[in-house]
Amino acid sequence: SQELEQSPQSLIVQEGKNLTINCTSSKTLYGLYWYKQKYGEGLIFLMMLQKGGEEKSHEKITAKLDEKKQQSSLHITASQPSHAGIYLCGAAGGQGRDDKIIFGKGTRLHILP
């Protein structure tokens, strides 16, 4: 079965600094999702990547899927307190035949004022 490894597990950064979160898959990724979860709340969809080399941005958050489609990175520029939360990457089943998304354990991001 596919497994997703996220790093780091937790991250504390000063407000205004840039940061990167990584997600590595044990198998080829046919769809890679990034979600954000505020503490004590549900998950909010950020973006989805499908093609090798694809890059998408949402406000100050940029995510990229590498050419081999086994790793994705999420980069936040000039972090703000509103960016604090848990970031989870999720992988769709293979070749569009399986609708379920399996998630990594998440990266807890704290922003220091």
Add this chain to the structure above:
Amino acid sequence: DAGVIQSPRHEVTEMGQEVTLRCKPISGHNSLFWYRQTMMRGLELLIYFNNNVPIDDSGMPEDRFSAKMPNASFSTLKIQPSEPRDSAVYFCASSPSWGARGYTFGSGTRLTVV
């Protein structure tokens, strides 16, 4: 659109009691998913339905767990009997179609079994 609605938001129950969690998906969404989140194991997929039919329940931890979707607008996750290790946040999510891009999650039910 009200989004995915879960109830209750919080549930505290004694070990051995039956617990029922409820979910109302977004109208028109054909797929529904139940997840469980803990610090140790992260977000685990328990079961999912497509057009009210259970497709994959391999994530259901034990026979004490059961899920139903009697119609397109309602699903339940039942634990009987509950145990302290079932304490977690349970999320319901829905998506518009098979292979859709991204789910919409509910706010979750925080279950504490004492």
